[in-house]
Amino acid sequence: MIVTLIVARAAAGTPSVEARFDVPFTPGQTVLDGLRYVRTHADPSLAFRYSCINANACKECMMVIDGKVAYACTTRLHEGVQHLAPLPNKRLVSDLVTEIAPPDERLFPRSQ
Amino acid sequence: MIHLQTDVLIIGAGGAGMYAAIEAAKAGSQVLLVDRSLIGRGGATVMAMMTVAAALGEQCPDSWENHFADTLAAGQGLCDEALSAILCEEGVTRIREMDDWKVGWAREDGHIKQAHAPGHDRPRCVYVDFLNTGPAVSKTLRGKVKNTTGVRRIGDVFIVDITVQDGVACGATGFHMESGEAVTLAAKSVIIATGGLTRLYGRNSASLNMGGDGYALALRAGAELIDMEFVQFFPIGHLAPRLVGLDPIMWDPFRYKLGGTLYNGLMETFEDNYATGPTRSDGNYVLTRDKATYAIFKEVEAGRGSPAGGAYLSFQHVPEAELRRNFGPVIDTLASNGIDLTKGPIEVAPIAHYHMGGVRVDASFSTAVPGLFVCGEAVGGANGANRLSGNGITEALAFGARAGQSAAAYAHTHMLCWTAHAAAATLDLLARRAQSRTANPAQMIAQLQALMASHVGPFRTQAKLEAALAEIDALADAVGDAPLASGLPFDAMLIDWLDLRNMVQVARSVVIAALARTESRGAHQREDFPGRDDAWTLNQVSALRGGVVELVARLPRTQLESVA
Ligand SMILES: Cc1cc2nc3c(=O)[nH]c(=O)nc-3n(C[C@H](O)[C@H](O)[C@H](O)COP(=O)(O)OP(=O)(O)OC[C@H]3O[C@@H](n4cnc5c(N)ncnc54)[C@H](O)[C@@H]3O)c2cc1C
Numbered sequence A: 001m002i003v004t005l006i007v008a009r010a011a012a013g014t015p016s017v018e019a020r021f022d023v024p025f026t027p028g029q030t031v032l033d034g035l036r037y038v039r040t041h042a043d044p045s046l047a048f049r050y051s052c053i054n055a056n057a058c059k060e061c062m063m064v065i066d067g068k069v070a071y072a073c074t075t076r077l078h079e080g081v082q083h084l085a086p087l088p089n090k091r092l093v094s095d096l097v098t099e100i101a102p103p104d105e106r107l108f109p110r111s112q
Numbered sequence B: 001m002i003h004l005q006t007d008v009l010i011i012g013a014g015g016a017g018m019y020a021a022i023e024a025a026k027a028g029s030q031v032l033l034v035d036r037s038l039i040g041r042g043g044a045t046v047m048a049m050m051t052v053a054a055a056l057g058e059q060c061p062d063s064w065e066n067h068f069a070d071t072l073a074a075g076q077g078l079c080d081e082a083l084s085a086i087l088c089e090e091g092v093t094r095i096r097e098m099d100d101w102k103v104g105w106a107r108e109d110g111h112i113k114q115a116h117a118p119g120h121d122r123p124r125c126v127y128v129d130f131l132n133t134g135p136a137v138s139k140t141l142r143g144k145v146k147n148t149t150g151v152r153r154i155g156d157v158f159i160v161d162i163t164v165q166d167g168v169a170c171g172a173t174g175f176h177m178e179s180g181e182a183v184t185l186a187a188k189s190v191i192i193a194t195g196g197l198t199r200l201y202g203r204n205s206a207s208l209n210m211g212g213d214g215y216a217l218a219l220r221a222g223a224e225l226i227d228m229e230f231v232q233f234f235p236i237g238h239l240a241p242r243l244v245g246l247d248p249i250m251w252d253p254f255r256y257k258l259g260g261t262l263y264n265g266l267m268e269t270f271e272d273n274y275a276t277g278p279t280r281s282d283g284n285y286v287l288t289r290d291k292a293t294y295a296i297f298k299e300v301e302a303g304r305g306s307p308a309g310g311a312y313l314s315f316q317h318v319p320e321a322e323l324r325r326n327f328g329p330v331i332d333t334l335a336s337n338g339i340d341l342t343k344g345p346i347e348v349a350p351i352a353h354y355h356m357g358g359v360r361v362d363a364s365f366s367t368a369v370p371g372l373f374v375c376g377e378a379v380g381g382a383n384g385a386n387r388l389s390g391n392g393i394t395e396a397l398a399f400g401a402r403a404g405q406s407a408a409a410y411a412h413t414h415m416l417c418w419t420a421h422a423a424a425a426t427l428d429l430l431a432r433r434a435q436s437r438t439a440n441p442a443q444m445i446a447q448l449q450a451l452m453a454s455h456v457g458p459f460r461t462q463a464k465l466e467a468a469l470a471e472i473d474a475l476a477d478a479v480g481d482a483p484l485a486s487g488l489p490f491d492a493m494l495i496d497w498l499d500l501r502n503m504v505q506v507a508r509s510v511v512i513a514a515l516a517r518t519e520s521r522g523a524h525q526r527e528d529f530p531g532r533d534d535a536w537t538l539n540q541v542s543a544l545r546g547g548v549v550e551l552v553a554r555l556p557r558t559q560l561e562s563v564a
């Protein structure tokens, strides 16, 4: 099966452009599996956050998937098109990465 | 460039790093706790779902010496007994302290409940329901660190090198992942608490951040590694169908609460064919981890594997009500993955799970480099050739506390010795990063993982190990010394390249030690040298020589006078 991931890509302060990636998958695989496939096979520069991969313990992989805030590691891929965008209410860092650390755990604590 | 200074710098905010921070601050030091991920979220601690071993004597009478004896037995003659003793004795203090801090150890009849995990002589392992041990431990420590004065926490800081001045650790150098800016951190003492290396392998239970950074940091700083050949494979890691929202090793508590039967691809049971040594009276779960790994590997090799290349694990004998009583919401998570344990088996296989080896330390957790301390899974020696289940978290907490105390004591009696010159090589490396459209470091990591899985798994031969060594050295050449980069903030390529730089060095240290050890013991099984050879009751030490990891010493095992 193939899914087309349409990713809103941008660095902070630049307009976002849509990148399309066709990703082969088997049923049950997740959006995070798909993104990691893109990094390994298509575009190693695509930025997204994750740590734990399977456990849904780190809570770092939150993004907007088809219009809803969700974890990339628990959202399944499906045939057709899936739209991925960074969290809207956090400061954009790059591509799907936003500043999610609590303010008192940041290097620059005053940035919001 | 950002420059910060502190008394004690701690790299890695898992159980070990956070405990070290609390203890170092308690001893009066200013502490800087940094992590490449978010604080308390990046490593193994937050993912652990099972049990934590400590001789509390709540379930039945127990003493730390019993736990110590089991730890040494599992370690098959190779434990650094001074470290094992700290794990077992001070583990009790830490687990009680965590209870005071309201971690929520499961209770029964007014006492802390202790489960009987394999390899332990009695019920000894505490946990937090349901499969919530690691998240609860992490959350408790995060809260505690936050409320400890004197600790500054910073996430998204990737440490690239320990910074060394005249052979003494004087801080660390890295970069801020969000901005890409270089970061230099001056400290009177430095603690590596970066966890293990299981991301080196294709099938693993690792997080992104467990490619063995700490071993590479220690090597390049001039410290030594010990027991690097001993990588523990967890026998019944989840294999199929794709399971998300749960850690891949979560079938273990199912097995010791509910039994659970392993079948090969022909639906025959096979565990008994491989079991030796003491069996439990209830007949359940008799194989320790290395033996179960062996059994499944051998079945797959003989063409009797399950479709995805492992074994079937069935809980069909367990009534649904019983499943739900024991695992509550976990049953719903399984259902959302399309898994109904009453209807059919799942598939499991051995996956890389823990690393017994690590940085060589003494009982104060200091390394061969003055000012450099190590704690947690990054330390080698306490578990010898194989780790008892439940010793991982206990060791993280007990060693973390000790290292925090030692590093604070060191900081009290030493001055900052930072010089800009000491950080220059690492800053130059980062400055050399260049954008590339051709090379893909993520793909090279996948290649290394596949190689380690096929050639340096739990069952090894000289031919395979030699082939692996040649390929690793070729990969190291391909990695070179100019980082690849995308040039974007949160530079995925730079991060992958730096990971790869560490991973090839650490992979080499595993392979050379495995190649030299011509016997089979614990997690290291040589198919061309079956059986244990008492002449090999020694620990192998490696270090950098001319920029390359080499074996530098063999240490005969000495027993602790007081307990032996
Ligand atoms: C899935 C899983 C389940 C487990 N279950 C159990 C269990 O039930 N019971 C048990 O006793 N043991 C268990 N273990 C083992 C145990 O969890 C670990 O041994 C222990 O938690 C290690 O703690 P630590 O603090 O040393 O390292 P970790 O918790 O791994 O923390 C290391 C931290 O260092 C950071 N880091 C790494 N490199 C860098 C760098 N270059 N710069 C900055 N930061 C860095 C990482 O992001 C991470 O946050 C399990 C392990 C895994 C993987």
Ligand code: FES
Pocket (backbone or CB within 6 Å): A032, A050, A051, A052, A053, A054, A055, A056, A057, A058, A059, A060, A061, A062, A071, A072, A073, A074
């Ligand atoms: S990757 Fe950890 S919660 Fe999604």
